[in-house]
């Protein structure tokens with residue numbers, strides 16, 4: 001009989017169960033055996049309710065029924081994130097999961113918009129050329145249209161969900177497809193002479209042997225960090241928030257199809273609407289505000305009565321310098337955490353899971369994993385983390401909240417060269433670099449660059465090939481098309497209620 005590779009996942013939070021479910025779906029069962037160990041005693045971090053659109057692909061690949069998933073995780077739709085008071089107090093903008101305008105004459109939309117302004121034409125604010133933003137402003141939702149050329153197809157969507165219920169959902173799904181679950185606390189880790197992990201000893205005394213170990217133990221990073229000693233790279237000089245109070249509250253009247261992030265003196269507050277409650281948290285820097293003050297500010301800004309006591313979470317922004325060494329790969333918080341702004345952690349789990357699947361060691365070599373696979377995984381992981389890091393820093397760095405110590409500090413700190421390049425390219429020519437790998441897209445960068453109040457001095461001269469009259473007409477037409485179509489969208493509340501009740505998606509849209 002052909003040899004099988006024993007994969008042992010340690011940790012049953014979102015990272016552990018997303019890994020287990022994806023492995024169970026993709027790997028041939030005769031060649032790979034999957035075991036997951038989780039400890040009821042320790043529990044999960046229990047937050048992580050806002051996602052990016054990639055999560056839909058993940059669920060679709062597992063063959064999960066969307067309406068059932070939404071019912072069971074009490075999910076709502078998410079079209080983007082609204083940033084309040086981030087540029088300066090009173091500012092508002094949305095980072096949508098969709099595009100701004102469309103390219104004309106092969107030139108990106110922002111150049112035409114900049115040119116139209118410079119020509120003195122009547123142009124609406126940049127944000128008004130996004131269909132996803134128009135939907136957010138109306139608290140409306142519908143599925144993207146089938147006709148890819150329609151403005152109604154110019155966006156994607158993600159979810160807000162209950163993280164604990166999502167892990168439960170995936171646990172049931174994965175166990176149903178052959179994943180072996182062991183409840184127990186890992187007490188000891190044995191290494192071979194070559195430094196590879198051989199087995200784990202549980203509190204009960206049981207020994208679990210494996211070939212490939214996936215560390216999903218959260219901030220503890222029990223295998224990769226604590227046992228194998230892979231160092232942590234600290235990014236707190238750029239991202240100074242290191243704590244968060246989290247508390248759910250009763251659902252308020254406003255049922256937004258977007259997450260809200262409101263800047264505060266000591267950090268920012270998230271608001272995430274679910275079907276049965278609203279998730280809230282104050283992410284703050286302990287150097288600039290005390291725990292007690294942050295807690296009071298958060299409790300003063302809830303939509304409804306708190307459902308329980310606020311929980312304090314501590315973290316250090318950064319990541320392990322290598323996510324994979326020898327036969328151990330860390331996924332989730334065990335490999336890194338920047339901060340919850342822009343909801344990137346679950347995406348980073350998903351990206352790591354799909355990279356690991358592509359680079360999965362073959363069963364024949366057992367524990368002697370080919371180091372080239374690890375090198376490639378680490379290269380991809382470096383790209384992902386660096387891209388997210390730069391995007392997050394932009395929100396802090398490009399602020400105009402003068403006279404507030406946290407915000408003055410983040411404006412003054414030298415930023416990574418990669419981010420300096422992006423900002424200066426944008427300011428000089430309105431350009432935003434495209435990426436083949438990693439987050440975020442051009443339109444995401446545009447949303448935040450313009451949203452934080454940065455304005456390019458010039459535009460791509462190729463835009464001059466489109467006549468001024470034509471640009472004026474196209475701008476007017478697009479603005480009108482977005483406004484009139486968005487006005488016909490159903491309210492988000494109704495859409496969620498009908499969809500979860502089993503009303504067909506197209507019927508939910510048409511009614």
Ligand SMILES: Cc1cc2nc3c(=O)[nH]c(=O)nc-3n(C[C@H](O)[C@H](O)[C@H](O)COP(=O)(O)OP(=O)(O)OC[C@H]3O[C@@H](n4cnc5c(N)ncnc54)[C@H](O)[C@@H]3O)c2cc1C
Nearest residue numbers: 011012013014015044045048050186217218332333345346
């Ligand atoms: C304040 C805050 C807000 C966040 N908001 C978002 C968000 O909106 N969107 C987003 O995408 N992400 C968010 N995240 C990140 C998100 O919560 C995590 O990425 C996600 O939950 C995955 O966590 P995890 O599975 O890596 O770790 P955990 O949930 O901590 O799970 C760790 C697992 O390891 C097990 N374990 C640990 N030690 C042992 C041991 N010795 N033996 C056996 N088992 C063990 C535990 O029992 C548990 O099952 C947020 C994080 C924080 C801190």
